[in-house]
Amino acid sequence: xxxxxxxxxxxxxxxxxxxxxxxxxxxxxxxxxxxxxxxxxxxxxxxxxxxxxxxxxxxxxxxxxxxxxxxxxxxxxxxxxxxxxxxxxxxxxxxxxxxxxxxxxxxxxxxxxxxxxxx
Amino acid sequence: xxxxxxxxxxxxxxxxxxxxxxxxxxxxxxxxxxxxxxxxxxxxxxxxxxxxxxxxxxxxxxxxxxxxxxxxxxxxxxxxxxxxxxxxxxxxxxxxxxxxxxxxxxxxx
Numbered sequence: 454x455x456x457x458x459x460x461x462x463x464x465x466x467x468x469x470x471x472x473x474x475x476x477x478x479x480x481x482x483x484x485x486x487x488x489x490x491x492x493x494x495x496x497x498x499x500x501x502x503x504x505x506x507x508x509x510x511x512x513x514x515x516x517x518x519x520x521x522x523x524x525x526x527x528x529x530x531x532x533x534x535x536x537x538x539x540x541x542x543x544x545x546x547x548x549x550x551x552x553x554x555x556x557x558x559x560x561x562x563x564x565x566x567x568x569x570x571x572x
Numbered sequence: 573x574x575x576x577x578x579x580x581x582x583x584x585x586x587x588x589x590x591x592x593x594x595x596x597x598x599x600x601x602x603x604x605x606x607x608x609x610x611x612x613x614x615x616x617x618x619x620x621x622x623x624x625x626x627x628x629x630x631x632x633x634x635x636x637x638x639x640x641x642x643x644x645x646x647x648x649x650x651x652x653x654x655x656x657x658x659x660x661x662x663x664x665x666x667x668x669x670x671x672x673x674x675x676x677x678x679x680x681x
Contacts, residue, residue, distance in 0.1 A: 558606035
């Protein structure tokens with residue numbers, strides 16, 4: 454059974470970088486069939502896919518156009534986890550952030566982290 | 573959101589409820605549709621994928637269908653525990669990303 458455990462701060466100041474980590478158990482971040490995603494949910498934007506990373510003989514990353522200039526998703530094979538970094542945050546980035554295993558469908562999800570952007 | 577759903581749907585216990593999901597040729601028209609169920613304060617849970625496939629534990633009261641650029645989720649024999657938010661989703665080849673529906677809140681009267 455795959456389990457995803459999220460960690461990271463719940464409060465980030467405007468203009469700073471939001472950083473979250475998703476630890477994987479029951480699977481490998483380097484698994485050839487999986488893709489590791491970040492999604493966020495807010496009342497104003499609904500569920501929004503942010504991006505993913507996956508390994509197919511080499512590492513690939515794909516990002517949503519809405520955040521492409523500010524987002525980085527990285528795997529960490531030594532810790533079997535992957536991370537999200539979102540730079541230059543504004544209050545509009547306040548949301549519940551989820552990690553999830555794909556590629557499609559997203560069959561396992563983390564517990565969610567409420568991140569508030571406020572000074 | 574790229575996929576459009578009605579904001580709400582309701583029914584009495586035992587009734588059949590249907591939720592629509594409208595997309596386009598770059599998402600539903602080309603790729604499989606997935607459906608997720610979400611209860612307040614919890615993460616979405618995969619409900620149906622790849623043309624009526626259900627993960628272990630999901631009752632067969634839930635079913636889906638697709639026609640062209642639209643899809644629908646049906647709940648037969650509605651039960652009180654089905655009261656939740658439901659989202660459709662699919663890969664979008666034009667956006668090169670995963671897109672979600674606007675969500676439908678199902679209320680059991």
